[in-house]
Amino acid sequence: MLVSQLYAPTLRETPAEAEIVSHQLMLRSGMIRKAAGGVYTYMPLALRVLRKIENIVRQEMDAKGGQELLMPIIQPAEMWQETGRWDVYGDEMFRLKDRHNRDFCLGPTHEEMITTLVRSDVRSYRQLPLKLYQIQNKYRDERRPRFGLMRGREFIMKDLYSFDKDEDGLAKSYDQMYEAYTAIFNRCGLTFRAVEADGGAIGGSGTHEFMVIADSGEAAIVYCPSCEYAANVEKAELEAISIPKEELKTLSIVDTPGTKSIEAVTTLLGITADKVIKTLVYNTDKGVVVALVRGDHEVNEIKLQNLVDCLTIELADEKTIVETLGSIPGFIGPVGIKTPMLIADSTVMNQYNAVCGANTSDKHYCNVNAKRDFSPTIIADIRLIQENDPCPHCSLPVKTARGIEVGQVFKLHTKYSNALKATYLDMNGREQLMVMGCYGIGVSRTMAATIEQNNDEYGIIWPAAIAPYHVVIVPISSKDEAQMSLANSIYKTLNASGIEAVFDDRNERPGVKFKDADLIGYPLKVTVGPKTINENIIEVKVRRTGEVLYFDVNNYLEEIKSLLARL
Amino acid sequence: MLVSQLYAPTLRETPAEAEIVSHQLMLRSGMIRKAAGGVYTYMPLALRVLRKIENIVRQEMDAKGGQELLMPIIQPAEMWQETGRWDVYGDEMFRLKDRHNRDFCLGPTHEEMITTLVRSDVRSYRQLPLKLYQIQNKYRDERRPRFGLMRGREFIMKDLYSFDKDEDGLAKSYDQMYEAYTAIFNRCGLTFRAVEADGGAIGGSGTHEFMVIADSGEAAIVYCPSCEYAANVEKAELEAISIPKEELKTLSIVDTPGTKSIEAVTTLLGITADKVIKTLVYNTDKGVVVALVRGDHEVNEIKLQNLVDCLTIELADEKTIVETLGSIPGFIGPVGIKTPMLIADSTVMNQYNAVCGANTSDKHYCNVNAKRDFSPTIIADIRLIQENDPCPHCSLPVKTARGIEVGQVFKLHTKYSNALKATYLDMNGREQLMVMGCYGIGVSRTMAATIEQNNDEYGIIWPAAIAPYHVVIVPISSKDEAQMSLANSIYKTLNASGIEAVFDDRNERPGVKFKDADLIGYPLKVTVGPKTINENIIEVKVRRTGEVLYFDVNNYLEEIKSLLARL
The missing domain is CATH 3.30.930.10 (Bira Bifunctional Protein; Domain 2)
Structure with a gap:
């Protein structure tokens, strides 16, 4: 294909709409x-x-x-x-x-x-x-x-x-x-x-x-x-995390004004997030579901959905929390909550003397202990895996x-x-x-x-197996008849040997042609310039590595074939 | 491809829904x-x-x-x-x-x-x-x-x-x-x-x-x-047909009870259809159009549509004919009709002393002559070409x-x-x-x-260039190991040479396999039977001609290639 005829209109500017x-x-x-x-x-x-x-x-x-x-x-x-x-x-x-x-x-x-x-x-x-x-x-x-x-x-x-x-x-x-x-x-x-x-x-x-x-x-x-x-x-899938057992302390209630997030409540009380019980409320087509995970964990909504066997699941709005559960957004907790479906992550069952919302404004419970202070309807693995969690197969930390x-x-x-x-x-x-x-x-x-995996600041870097063409041939000067004629002959030779080549025959400055070649990302670029004519040497640049190789004008075909075979 | 694995479920009966x-x-x-x-x-x-x-x-x-x-x-x-x-x-x-x-x-x-x-x-x-x-x-x-x-x-x-x-x-x-x-x-x-x-x-x-x-x-x-x-x-496109000129007779009206078709009126009056003016009424998005052609001709609605430059065109209903034109279906004619658009085929202008409907029930005009008795808005070529009409290029009869x-x-x-x-x-x-x-x-x-162009009573006859496969190999007996082994070897040889072959390895009677082969229409059928084994001869049947050829088991490849080249 001659580039002058190829319908590949390139753009110099990156369109604003494109994010990746x-x-x-x-x-x-x-x-x-x-x-x-x-x-x-x-x-x-x-x-x-x-x-x-x-x-x-x-x-x-x-x-x-x-x-x-x-x-x-x-x-x-x-x-x-x-x-x-x-x-x-x-x-x-x-x-x-x-x-x-x-x-x-x-x-x-x-x-x-x-x-x-x-x-x-x-x-x-x-x-x-x-x-x-x-x-x-x-x-x-x-x-x-x-x-x-x-x-x-x-x-x-x-x-x-x-x-x-x-x-x-x-x-x-x-x-x-x-x-x-x-x-x-x-x-x-x-x-x-x-x-x-x-x-x-x-x-x-x-x-x-x-x-x-x-x-x-x-x-x-x-x-x-x-x-x-x-x-x-x-x-x-995750196993419950075990923690050294602590003595159960007496349930108490504390004032926690304005602490609607895990971060706020841990800062106020001077504790770490793993001491908190995080409580989330979902609306599903099977009714309202209250889910508990440890404060430093996230709910895996897919696991939850499979467990409840519901088709739709989404976080509940304030109205549901207040009217259906009798609680307050930001201060929800499992103790005394009125819900037919309370699902606890298995690690929550291993928390001792934890903190959770008290279902009333600006108050949290302290020294909360599962079983003693609340009884989940279901105990299951419902949390999202995180970096450094133990591998489900070998228990070493995951990435x-x-x-x-x-x-x-x-x-x-x-x-x-x-x-x-x-x-x-x-x-x-x-x-x-x-x-x-x-x-x-x-x-x-x-x-x-x-x-996404094969690019650099100049453009695409195609793996040879799926590149649109394998080789682009660029004469430095489109006005130079010797260069154009040699470039054309290389173009024909390559195509005749089953190597898919394009010949940039456009009347453009070399910079424009090189930029387009890099942008489109042909695996190999053959440059035909004065050196090629004078010294019978063609320059081949490997798009991926930037490597520049010089081949004899009379003996480049096998070299290019073997180059492509490893790209 | 092995026919036992090919997903091509054939049917013995012709499905009733299929017309062609x-x-x-x-x-x-x-x-x-x-x-x-x-x-x-x-x-x-x-x-x-x-x-x-x-x-x-x-x-x-x-x-x-x-x-x-x-x-x-x-x-x-x-x-x-x-x-x-x-x-x-x-x-x-x-x-x-x-x-x-x-x-x-x-x-x-x-x-x-x-x-x-x-x-x-x-x-x-x-x-x-x-x-x-x-x-x-x-x-x-x-x-x-x-x-x-x-x-x-x-x-x-x-x-x-x-x-x-x-x-x-x-x-x-x-x-x-x-x-x-x-x-x-x-x-x-x-x-x-x-x-x-x-x-x-x-x-x-x-x-x-x-x-x-x-x-x-x-x-x-x-x-x-x-x-x-x-x-x-x-x-x-058609030129007007010229007829020897006749002396114009006086317009008259005749009773033609019940003669709503050209055939009925010509039978009653003992004339040929070329003596009649056929009048058709169309509703279009540009208004009502009345079209005239000779009684043995048909209106070319595409020509009419192009002439009127309308997007829609369809034969008018009785209401339009009666209320808009003041005429009667079956007895419409150009004489005295009230229409803003009367289009006559140019051959109608060459009719002498013709017959047409009188726009009143059970009556026709005789000795109607264009120009004298009616004046078309447009005279143009609006008729459909027929077998034996003169060729628009050389005037000899067309097919x-x-x-x-x-x-x-x-x-x-x-x-x-x-x-x-x-x-x-x-x-x-x-x-x-x-x-x-x-x-x-x-x-x-x-x-x-x-x-449609390549079939017979047994099935499809594919041209080799677009056949799904070129050759089917059919062993007579799937229980005969020698036949199956030779068939398999021919199958492999053909495919290795770029000839697309299927091997009917099914445990079916030979009749079933032959029927399917003819139905699907592979250009060539290679039969492997006792003769192949005993005499080292394979039988190749050409689907299109029915021709049967015999090739040496050790020397069939070139023969099959050259056969395919001419199919």
């Missing part, structure tokens, strides 16, 4: 353009990257026996009503009606569609296992689309669905996909971790998220430097990091086959439910995540 | 499954065909300087409002609202989107010409989705948009696309014609449709066996045929660049409108059209 580096660089390098909030056009360079990621995904899916198909984007409501998710999905689902007033949605996912498809065509155990996948646009009407492709409303996903005869089959399919995902993200040149995750609303249990490690990541993960353990913080979720593997078991009656006849002629898994990769998000 | 052969065969061969009216899943075999067509399209677009990008499917209403098409599109456009109540549509086409994109990034004549294309789902909420993929509501299109500096540039881009389309449909193995067509509601003038010739085609086309002329019947429209090339000129203010600065620094063209190919429809 991948978004900024994709706009600046002319890779994407916004059409509406969370809705983008993929320009030619971006599309080339997407196609390369898609092909890597495709190869690894096929290698595990996956078969590609393509399901509709518009899905009739009926199949979603059959599983009950039409109502559950809420505002995140784009809905529309056709001219006959029939309800449709734009598929946010395809469990209903694929299960409906397979149940009508698969009858016998001989047709199983089956792994079907597609790569296409998905739709989620995010409340706050942002970060460019990172959290869009229209985005490209690969979704594979496995259908097995039994749980053993599912376990095998799951492991195969886990291996395939590891291979895919390795081939894309990403630093990532597979973390244990929570099932969430999609249902099922047994799931890993594949997280690209990056500071801009929206997900908090925890990992153990000492063992293999890694998990989404929401998922990480935390930010991650971008680019993939997820998921055991659905019989959730959908049961709801949609997807059965087969086993060897003995008995009807059995198919056992399912689903496995997603955010293809467009993977492209953005790659940039 | 491509729809029937795609359902039966497990290539597609319906999700809703006009909305289908492409199963693995169909997706392979689609990918091959897409790649042919891609290669030919790139060869003409096209650059692929990918625009959103969901499009904000604002850009459609800017061109006025938000209101014009009507019920055919799928519309939806996001959670913030903003209007979106599912793109039926992308002129607005691409023009909005290009206007913000292209400033200079040096960035032109530009040819941008994409391959993706398009959406049209058809009133009557039918014929499977032929008239769907969700379908795959390639759409390219050209941006040129001037009309000369557009003419060149148009010719390039015309050439590319010819190459594409030739490579797909289709019999087709490029026909002159009418612009229709999309706007612009200068357009050809690429029609695959097939009896099930929804479009009527006309072509000349004597010269190169071919056109959509709606577009074909008619049915066609499936699989592509269209279209000069938009400055329709959209003007509406959306897409300008550039020319060499002299003056602002100019970009000159545009658009070029579509129905990718999924091309697949269906190929089947």
Whole structure:
């Protein structure tokens, strides 16, 4: 491709709307353009990257026996009503009606569609296992689309669905996909971790998220430097922390005017936060829930939600606290509170002579002891893991990091086959439910995540495996016929050997051409200047390392090939 | 691919819902499954065909300087409002609202989107010409989705948009696309014609449709066996037919009780239909229009619509005829009719002593002569061409045929660049409108059209260039180890040489395997039976011709390659 013809309009300024580096660089390098909030056009360079990621995904899916198909984007409501998710999905689902007033949605996912498809065509155990996948646009009407492709409303996903005869089959399919995902993200040149995750609303249990490690990541993960353990913080399980037992003192009440925060009350009383019981109130679709954690801990709302088995959970407003619980915001505590559902984190049960709100203005209880002074309805692990908490596997201190979720593997078991009656006849002629898994990769998000991990002040640094082109050839002077002719010949030679090259034939100053090359992030830049002409030497600069190499004009092809092989 | 694992559930019975052969065969061969009216899943075999067509399209677009990008499917209403098409599109456009109540549509086409994109990034004549294309789902909420993929509501299109500096540039881009389309449909193995067509509601003038010739085609086309002329019947222009002049007789009125049709009145009066003036009344958004054609001719409503320059046109109901025109359905005629718009086909002006309705019940006028007895507001070519009409180019008789429209090339000129203010600065620094063209190919429809043209009573006959696989290998007995082992070895050999083969390893009777092979339509079938084992001879059957060839087991690869090259 000649750069003079390439449709990649670069921008010198960083658009104000772009908060994170991948978004900024994709706009600046002319890779994407916004059409509406969370809705983008993929320009030619971006599309080339997407196609390369898609092909890597495709190869690894096929290698595990996956078969590609393509399901509709518009899905009739009926199949979603059959599983009950039409109502559950809420505002995140784009809905529309056709001219006959029939309800449709734009598929946010395809469990209903694929299960409906397979149940009508698969009858016998001989047709199983089956792994079907597609790569296409998905739709989620995010409340706050942002970060460019990172959290869009229209985005490209690969979704594979496995259908097995039994749980053993599912376990095998799951492991195969886990291996395939590891291979895919390795081939894309990403630093990532597979973390244990929570099932969430999609249902099922047994799931890993594949997280690209990056500071801009929206997900908090925890990992153990000492063992293999890694998990989404929401998922990480924790044991109760034990503390040396103290003698129980007498419950008392103290004046704590204006101390509405943990920090204020500890400062006033001269104690540490681990001596406080933190009390939070939630409204859920199963009623009001009061949750207790130690003052230096945070509530893990996902664990709480799973425990209560509720679909919605949010912090209660003042009205609920005052009218339903008879308490006062900032001074809530478990002693004497009127609630049908009091859930204590297990570590709270090991606190001695603690401090908590007295459910009345400007007062706290001291010397509070669980069991003696209050009785939780449920005692469970409901806290969020923190840096240096003991690793659930080896007990050594864990680390935390930010991650971008680019993939997820998921055991659905019989959730959908049961709801949609997807059965087969086993060897003995008995009807059995198919056992399912689903496995997603955010293809467009993977492209953005790659940039988050591979950039510098000048622009993008593409791993060669998914770079839009491998090499850019830049003549110093577009007016110099010898340079232009040699650059053109190198361009042709490289392309003829399967190396994807662009030739910057524009009538621009060298600085402009170099800046664009760095911004777009071609792995290698070949400069053709006076030295090339006079000394028969071409200069090759490695974008990632800044390394500059000189090759003979008559013998550069193999050198460039081997350079690319290690990028 | 092993057939035991291939997800292509075949059906023995033809589903009742399928009216045309491509729809029937795609359902039966497990290539597609319906999700809703006009909305289908492409199963693995169909997706392979689609990918091959897409790649042919891609290669030919790139060869003409096209650059692929990918625009959103969901499009904000604002850009459609800017061109006025938000209101014009009507019920055919799928519309939806996001959670913030903003209007979106599912793109039926992308002129607005691409023009909005290009206007913000292209400033200079040096960035032109530009040819941008994409391959993706398009959406049209058809009133009557039918014929499977032929008239769907969700379908795959390639759409390219050209941006040129001037009309000369557009003419060149148009010719390039015309050439590319010819190459594409030739490579797909289709019999087709490029026909002159009418612009229709999309706007612009200068357009050809690429029609695959097939009896099930929804479009009527006309072509000349004597010269190169071919056109959509709606577009074909006609000269007035001259008849020997007759002496004008005196206008008279006759009783014609119950003769509401041309046939009835000609039978009663013992005349031929070319002696009658046929009068039709239309309601349009520009008012009532009365149209006249000779009794043996039909009105071309597209020509009429273009002439009146109206957006909507439909036959008037009885009320309009009676109340607005003071006439009687079945007895309408131009003599004395009260209408502001009387349009006569130019051939009507050459009728002498004709018969027409007398605008009163059960009466006709005889010896009607144009000019003397009635004066049209407009005289123009408004009739539909018919078989044996004179060719507009060479005057010899034309033929008619049915066609499936699989592509269209279209000069938009400055329709959209003007509406959306897409300008550039020319060499002299003056602002100019970009000159545009658009070029579509129905990718999924091309697949269906190929089947319409390539099938027999047993199933599909794929042209090798777009066949899902090239060869199926069928062992006669799946219990015979020698056969299975040899079949497997041939399967591996073919795939290793880039020939896409499937191995029917199922434990089925040979008849079942042969039937499926013919139904799916692999170009070649290799049979491995006792003869293969005993005599070292494999049998290769050509699906298209039924030809059976015998090759040496040790020397079949080149033979199969050269066979495929000519299929």
